[in-house]
Amino acid sequence: MTAAQADLAPTRSDIAEKLGDLRLDRPEVEDGAALWRIARDSKTLDLNSSYSYLLWCRDFAGTSVVARDTDGRPVGFISGYVRPDRPETLLIWQVAVDEAQRGRGLAAAMLDGLSTHVAGKGRLTSLETTITPGNTASERLFTSYAQRHGATVEREVLFGAGLFPDGGGHDPEVLYRIGPLSF
Structure with missing residues (x-):
């Protein structure tokens, strides 16, 4: 990233204002x-x-977030959990934004929030997610998150295409490990 690009990168307060x-x-x-429904309509997530x-809303509400409109209806969400074997790591499972709300920075605001x-509930030093190759929106979301938080991104194939039992129609899942984080 050049200095000019760094100047254009959104700050946490910029993203909060976009809400x-x-x-x-x-x-x-x-x-x-x-x-x-939001996940289904995204046409990119595994439904x-x-x-x-x-169950996710019941059991993992503390590590997930929903964005609501003025009527209280969900228009976006992130589901996540703290890894049992790495309690300082938040794994992001799915990120989805209703089509009418896209392009406003909502996914980034939800991820930061x-x-x-x-982090306020305990020690958080890294964030992980998996992204299929070619999902540029997710790649941008998580690399820009790392930039905003001054963290590095490591990538490696976590699950190769051959591990999926659905006839080989699934792309590999690339693990993005972002850290160290400081809050």
């Missing part, structure tokens, strides 16, 4: 159906069962 009339919140079980989104929240 406008949206607010970040903890997901509730009642949000599960809306999160499933899990509707049941799994209900969630990681700050999790």
Whole structure:
């Protein structure tokens, strides 16, 4: 990144301002159906069962976030969890934004808000996610997160395409490990 690019990179306060009339919140079980629909409509995420989104909102609400419109309806979400074998690492499972809300910096605001929240509950030194090759929106989201937080990004294939049982139609999942983080 050149100095000029660094000057243009959004700061945390810039992203918070882009939320406008949206607010970040903890997901509730009642949000599960809306999160499933947002994931389905993204047409890029692996769609899990509707049941799994209900469970996620119940069991992992403290490490996930939902963006709500003025009527309280979910318009975006991030699901995540703290890795049991690495309790200082937040793994981001899915990021999805309703089509009408895209291009506003909402995913970045949710990611910053969630990681700050999790860091406030305990020690958070790294963030992980997996991205399929060619998903440039996710690649940009997580590399810009690393830049905003002064962290490095390490990449390696976590799950090769041959590990997926669905007939080889799944691309490999590349692990992005971002850190060290400081809050």
